[in-house]
Amino acid sequence: MQLYKAQPILCIVINAGAWAQGISTSEINGAIHDPTGAGVPNAQIAMTQTATGASRSVISGPEGRYIFPELPVGPYDRHR
Numbered sequence: 001m002q003l004y005k006a007q008p009i010l011c012i013v014i015n016a017g018a019w020a021q022g023i024s025t026s027e028i029n030g031a032i033h034d035p036t037g038a039g040v041p042n043a044q045i046a047m048t049q050t051a052t053g054a055s056r057s058v059i060s061g062p063e064g065r066y067i068f069p070e071l072p073v074g075p076y077d078r079h080r
Contacts, residue, residue, distance in 0.1 A: 047077070
């Protein structure tokens with residue numbers, strides 16, 4: 001069994017219109033790396049919003065990077 005190290009980075013994107021109306025979405029991005037530090041392409045990553053149980057998944061890109069755009073604001077658990 002091979003373990004991968006994920007380094008998620010939380011980014012909240014705000015524009016002037018969203019600020020005036022309140023923030024309703026956010027973005028989570030990061031990268032999956034193997035033990036040598038190389039990016040892991042085509043890894044499936046899932047985010048589950050803890051308050052609602054809603055889940056979304058993405059596949060990492062060629063360098064192991066992933067992005068979850070336009071997520072409803074709230075706490076999330078990441079799964080591989």
